[in-house]
Amino acid sequence: MHTAIQVENLSRVFNRRGTAPFHALRGVSFDVSYGEIFGLLGPNGAGKTTTIKIMSTLLLPTSGRVTVAGFDVEKDYTHVRPLISLISGGETSGYGILTVEEQLWMFSQFYGMETHVARARIEEYLKVVSMWDSRRQQMNRLSTGMRQKVNLVRGLVTDPKVLFLDEPTLGVDVEASVIIRNIVRDWVREKPERSVILTTHYMAEADELCSRVAIINHGLILANAAPSQLKQDLDSRAHYEITVDRLDGEQLDHITAFMGEGNDLVLGSDKVAKSPMLVAHLMHESDIARLITALAEQGVTLEYMRKLEPTLEDAFLKMVGKRFEDEEETSPVS
Amino acid sequence: MRGFLASMYIGLQIESNWTKKWVWLLYLAAYPIGSFLAVIILYRVFGQKTGLLPYALYGTIFYYSLSMVFFDMAFSVHDDREHYQTLKYIFLSSTSYRTYLCGRAATRYLIALAGIIINLCWLIPVLRLPFHPNWGYLIAGTILGYLVAAGLGLAVASVFLLTIKLDVDVVDALFGGMFVLSGALFPPTAFPAVFAKIAEFVPLSPFIELMRRAISGKILTSFLSDMSTFQLLGRVALSAAVLFALGWVLVYFGSRQAQRKGYIDVTTAF
Amino acid sequence: MKKKLLLFLRTLNARAYVRIFGQMREATWVVASVLGGFFTMTTYIYLYRTLGTGSEFSGLVVLGGFMTPFFLNVLWGVATQLYWEKEMGNLELMLVSPAPLSAFLVGLSVGGAMHTMLRSLAVLFFGIAVFKVQFTLLHLPLALLVFFVTLFSMYGLGIVFSSLFLYHGRDAWRTADLVMEPTNVLSGSYFPARYLGLGLLGIAALIPTTLGLDALRQLLVPSFTVKVLDWRWELLILIGLGLVFAFIASWALRSVEYKARRDARLTLRWQ
Numbered sequence: 001m002h003t004a005i006q007v008e009n010l011s012r013v014f015n016r017r018g019t020a021p022f023h024a025l026r027g028v029s030f031d032v033s034y035g036e037i038f039g040l041l042g043p044n045g046a047g048k049t050t051t052i053k054i055m056s057t058l059l060l061p062t063s064g065r066v067t068v069a070g071f072d073v074e075k076d077y078t079h080v081r082p083l084i085s086l087i088s089g090g091e092t093s094g095y096g097i098l099t100v101e102e103q104l105w106m107f108s109q110f111y112g113m114e115t116h117v118a119r120a121r122i123e124e125y126l127k128v129v130s131m132w133d134s135r136r137q138q139m140n141r142l143s144t145g146m147r148q149k150v151n152l153v154r155g156l157v158t159d160p161k162v163l164f165l166d167e168p169t170l171g172v173d174v175e176a177s178v179i180i181r182n183i184v185r186d187w188v189r190e191k192p193e194r195s196v197i198l199t200t201h202y203m204a205e206a207d208e209l210c211s212r213v214a215i216i217n218h219g220l221i222l223a224n225a226a227p228s229q230l231k232q233d234l235d236s237r238a239h240y241e242i243t244v245d246r247l248d249g250e251q252l253d254h255i256t257a258f259m260g261e262g263n264d265l266v267l268g269s270d271k272v273a274k275s276p277m278l279v280a281h282l283m284h285e286s287d288i289a290r291l292i293t294a295l296a297e298q299g300v301t302l303e304y305m306r307k308l309e310p311t312l313e314d315a316f317l318k319m320v321g322k323r324f325e326d327e328e329e330t331s332p333v334s
Numbered sequence: 335m336r337g338f339l340a341s342m343y344i345g346l347q348i349e350s351n352w353t354k355k356w357v358w359l360l361y362l363a364a365y366p367i368g369s370f371l372a373v374i375i376l377y378r379v380f381g382q383k384t385g386l387l388p389y390a391l392y393g394t395i396f397y398y399s400l401s402m403v404f405f406d407m408a409f410s411v412h413d414d415r416e417h418y419q420t421l422k423y424i425f426l427s428s429t430s431y432r433t434y435l436c437g438r439a440a441t442r443y444l445i446a447l448a449g450i451i452i453n454l455c456w457l458i459p460v461l462r463l464p465f466h467p468n469w470g471y472l473i474a475g476t477i478l479g480y481l482v483a484a485g486l487g488l489a490v491a492s493v494f495l496l497t498i499k500l501d502v503d504v505v506d507a508l509f510g511g512m513f514v515l516s517g518a519l520f521p522p523t524a525f526p527a528v529f530a531k532i533a534e535f536v537p538l539s540p541f542i543e544l545m546r547r548a549i550s551g552k553i554l555t556s557f558l559s560d561m562s563t564f565q566l567l568g569r570v571a572l573s574a575a576v577l578f579a580l581g582w583v584l585v586y587f588g589s590r591q592a593q594r595k596g597y598i599d600v601t602t603a604f
Numbered sequence: 605m606k607k608k609l610l611l612f613l614r615t616l617n618a619r620a621y622v623r624i625f626g627q628m629r630e631a632t633w634v635v636a637s638v639l640g641g642f643f644t645m646t647t648y649i650y651l652y653r654t655l656g657t658g659s660e661f662s663g664l665v666v667l668g669g670f671m672t673p674f675f676l677n678v679l680w681g682v683a684t685q686l687y688w689e690k691e692m693g694n695l696e697l698m699l700v701s702p703a704p705l706s707a708f709l710v711g712l713s714v715g716g717a718m719h720t721m722l723r724s725l726a727v728l729f730f731g732i733a734v735f736k737v738q739f740t741l742l743h744l745p746l747a748l749l750v751f752f753v754t755l756f757s758m759y760g761l762g763i764v765f766s767s768l769f770l771y772h773g774r775d776a777w778r779t780a781d782l783v784m785e786p787t788n789v790l791s792g793s794y795f796p797a798r799y800l801g802l803g804l805l806g807i808a809a810l811i812p813t814t815l816g817l818d819a820l821r822q823l824l825v826p827s828f829t830v831k832v833l834d835w836r837w838e839l840l841i842l843i844g845l846g847l848v849f850a851f852i853a854s855w856a857l858r859s860v861e862y863k864a865r866r867d868a869r870l871t872l873r874w875q
């Protein structure tokens with residue numbers, strides 16, 4: 001089976017009146033397989049929406065090639081469109097005076113669905129997002145979160161192969177976000193030939209949902225890997241936070257010497273318990289056993305210990321931040 | 335006052351910033367033609383014998399000047415709410431909404447007047463329209479006319495604040511009726527007597543008749559001919575005061591009510 | 605092929621439904637349409653009495669008043685609609701869907717025409733009932749044919765304009781506003797188009813209502829003599845115009861979509 005999406009060396013230039021041409025994408029490449037939820041992460045203006053628009057046939061690439069389900073988005077867009085849905089966060093699309101039901105029915109007709117099939121799916125999905133009771137409400141009376149759930153249903157009713165989600169939980173509360181995320185996850189699992197492209201500013205969301213994420217900035221892909229991989233790459237050392245009953249500088253020096261090169265120990269204090277707290281950055285995870293032994297030898301009692309997991313946010317900030325620094329060094333101030 | 339001027343400026347921006355300055359000037363001059371083209375053809379080709387061309391032409395032109403004001407006020411509620419979605423920010427700003435409406439409409443009025451003056455410059459000599467202006471009446475009428483139109487516009491705007499969906503048909507029917515009855519296009523004496531009487535009391539009628547007399551220096555038909563020009567001015571001043579006050583108050587309640595109902599930022603789209 | 609046709613029809617139906625029922629939800633619409641029709645008629649009839657054009661003119665004018673709402677609907681309801689859809693953010697979704705843009709516009713036209721019908725019928729009703737305008741119904745089926753062909757042509761023109769509007773945004777909007785009334789005058793809603801003189805007629809004939817009205821007048825008003833051409837010719841020309849407009853429209857829609865995708869203007873709002 002071919003991949004769901006292939007993006008090869010994609011670039012897009014915007015010509016804006018009165019200013020120099022703007023390179024929003026500068027050679028972006030990635031693949032998305034069926035069954036995958038692929039995340040696009042990046043700061044504002046990075047080029048995420050532009051990429052999504054190109055993949056969803058709304059915008060032509062300046063150069064490069066994009067295929068969706070094997071079809072070229074530039075030439076075979078008529079084959080692509082029946083297979084995709086696009087949902088953007090904060091969108092107020094549709095017609096305010098229609099009811100939820102009517103609006104969803106209308107969009108299903110734009111995909112040529114038979115009315116009874118459409119109605120059955122609308123009912124099914126509205127129930128899933130617990131909006132069935134609001135089906136007779138007019139669209140302009142809905143809250144942001146409700147509207148976004150309806151938008152999601154709109155995207156799913158037509159049974160697409162590829163779902164494009166551009167910040168789907170923008171402005172949506174925690175509970176509704178959870179609902180939306182769960183639906184998306186279940187939806188992909190339901191059939192093998194489905195996939196999702198997601199952009200988001202919530203790292204936890206990407207971490208939770210995505211099998212792979214690409215970090216994009218200034219129209220360039222900085223990384224493309226599974227979230228766990230990115231976190232690992234961030235720093236291969238293991239990090240622990242250990243709260244102890246007592247620990248002085250002298251003892252710390254002993255332990256540090258014992259642990260050897262490459263293992264860093266930092267002494268602070270636990271904000272809650274007001275006890276001394278040791279943060280340990282260890283070369284190998286197994287070194288923790290030696291550290292505990294060393295502490296015991298110094299007569300220190302452990303009160304609390306936990307492993308610090310790096311977050312996707314750390315990875316993201318490090319990458320995007322690094323990129324910023326690079327640019328400052330290389331580009332002359334104009 | 336500051337808010338009023340700022341609103342006038344915003345109005346000017348909205349009206350003019352869509353194109354180059356010279357195209358806009360051309361547009362400004364060409365726009366009123368649509369309002370009187372039919373009148374000229376009809377009265378020149380079919381109604382020559384009636385001698386009513388000056389009556390109808392001046393009438394439509396002055397009706398047009400006021401219609402720009404109340405149409406602008408009526409539609410800007412929806413335009414700001416639905417299209418630009420800025421209505422809520424106007425409400426939040428320190429300028430009251432009615433001041434804003436009046437400011438925008440004032441710009442619209444001045445633009446319309448400019449277009450009219452440009453067109454009169456060729457219409458009067460080419461069509462040999464009677465032209466013996468009484469400047470005092472003209473200026474007074476122009477100012478009072480704005481108040482009349484703004485009063486009507488504010489009243490309609492206050493209703494529009496409370497209707498979610500813009501119903502062009504309603505606006506059409508409303509202003510269409512006013513247009514017939516105001517005697518702009520033909521003397522309402524053509525109507526059955528009852529309607530002819532009603533026409534005299536449509537607020538726009540005395541204004542239009544006043545302006546006709548002020549510019550042509552004549553009483554052109556028997557419509558309202560039992561009133562002297564000065565009496566007409568009085569009538570216009572009275573309706574200006576009443577209507578403007580009414581509109582001013584109505585919009586206040588309209589906005590309050592709209593805020594209460596949460597209609598300040600609804601969008602509909604159909 | 606069948607699938608494509610079904611898609612087209614379903615889209616058409618859905619868009620028309622929205623247009624018709626979305627508006628009917630407000631009851632004021634009926635009142636306003638009827639009142640509006642009444643005022644239009646009153647204006648016309650008394651204007652022509654003042655002009656002293658004789659009573660046969662009234663019949664002509666009622667027909668003019670009958671067609672004008674369609675003319676306005678084409679201009680403001682169809683030609684501007686893609687622009688509005690873009691402003692509301694719907695255009696993106698319409699494009700992402702497999703339905704062709706033309707299906708939306710045809711649906712919009714059908715819905716708009718049905719919606720406008722009430723207003724137009726009100727004009728006709730008042731013309732006949734209150735002002736005693738007389739028509740012959742001898743050629744009613746033919747008149748209906750001419751009427752529908754005229755609508756087809758008119759809305760075809762509207763769809764051509766819709767692509768222009770979409771691409772040129774506010775400029776096109778202003779232009780339409782500017783030419784609306786003069787065009788309406790030229791197309792013979794106020795007086796038989798023959799009076800325009802040949803030069804202007806050549807231009808006016810491009811607007812389907814011009815010949816459509818002329819043909820309708822020939823078929824429905826027995827005393828009408830100042831015709832432009834025989835109605836049979838006019839019908840043929842209208843069919844021709846309709847086909848040409850349909851062709852241009854489908855080409856224009858595709859080209860506009862392509863250009864908009866290339867220049868990224870489909871999604872720019874408030875321009």
Ligand SMILES: Nc1ncnc2c1ncn2[C@@H]1O[C@H](COP(=O)(O)OP(=O)(O)OP(=O)(O)O)[C@@H](O)[C@H]1O
Pocket residue numbers: 014015016022024042043044045046047048049050051868869872
């Ligand atoms: N139609 C357009 N014309 C000109 N420039 C554009 C256009 N669309 C986007 N851009 C520019 O391209 C860049 C990338 O925009 P894009 O919308 O893809 O960013 P994004 O990653 O989605 O950002 P955000 O997180 O804020 O949504 C931005 O600098 C933007 O200003």
Ligand SMILES: [Mg+2]
Pocket residue numbers: 048049050166
């Ligand atoms: Mg974006």
